[in-house]
Structure formats: structure tokens, C-alpha cells
Amino acid sequence: MTTDTEALLAALAAAPRQALPATRLAALVRAAGVDAGRFAGALAALADGGRVALLDPPPPDRHLADTDLRVVAAVGGPAGDDPAGAHLRARQTWDEILRGFLAAHRCQ
Structure with missing residues (x-):
């Protein structure tokens, strides 16, 4: 494991649910x-190695495309947990992010 992947895993370990938006993790x-370049490489290596689960949801609003x-x-x-448990988290x-967005967002 590289220093970059270790940094990502350490940041996730300190997070609630051990899950974070990718931008916050970066x-x-x-x-x-x-x-940014090293982050992308480390994240890809962790995902390919089954060490992290990645959720890529569709944008809830066209302005976030x-x-x-x-x-x-x-x-x-x-x-x-296993990968399914990580995906659930x-x-x-x-x-939680989406609830906050929808509660505050007003499209005009």
C-alpha cells in the first residue's frame, strides 16, 4: 500500500460511518x-483492490450535472463489513447529503 492510499484510508477511518463524499475526502x-492527480490514482487503486466502495449517484438537479x-x-x-456493507454506508x-440538499435547494 502506498502513502497516498494509506492517507485516504486514514481519513475514511476517522469519518462518521467511515464514508465521505469524494470531494471532502480529497x-x-x-x-x-x-x-488531485495522486488522489484519483489512489482512489482507483483502492476501488480496484476492493478496499473501498464507490457510490456514483445521479445528480438530483440538472445544475449539478x-x-x-x-x-x-x-x-x-x-x-x-463486506463490500455490500460498505456500499450501504x-x-x-x-x-443524508441529499436530504440536506433538497431541504435547502430552491430551483429558480
Whole structure:
């Protein structure tokens, strides 16, 4: 495992549900020196290796069509779960984000 992948997993380990929006995860590991290109490579390596589950939901609004809405969850999370459990935690995180968005968003 590389330093970059370790930084991503450490940030996820400290997160509620061990799941975060990809953009938030990228911001957290930027402090560890992981730039956008290295973040993309580390995230792909972790996903390919089955260490994280990636949820890529459709945009809830046309204005978010070009926004990175992915949610990343560590496989093995708090309960030592499998990929399906990690995907469920990613979905729960997305649902929470979506509820907040829909409660505050007013399309004009």
C-alpha cells in the first residue's frame, strides 16, 4: 500500500460511518500532500483492490450535472463489513447529503 492510499484510508477511518463524499475526502488528504492527480490514482487503486466502495449517484438537479457526487466508503468499516456493507454506508451518507440538499435547494 502506498502513502497516498494509506492517507485516504486514514481519513475514511476517522469519518462518521467511515464514508465521505469524494470531494471532502480529497480536501482532507490534500493536507497530507496528496494532490488531485495522486488522489484519483489512489482512489482507483483502492476501488480496484476492493478496499473501498464507490457510490456514483445521479445528480438530483440538472445544475449539478458536472459535479463530482461520488461517495467513498471503506470496506471493512466499523463493523468489519463486506463490500455490500460498505456500499450501504455510502448510500446512507449520500441519503443524508441529499436530504440536506433538497431541504435547502430552491430551483429558480
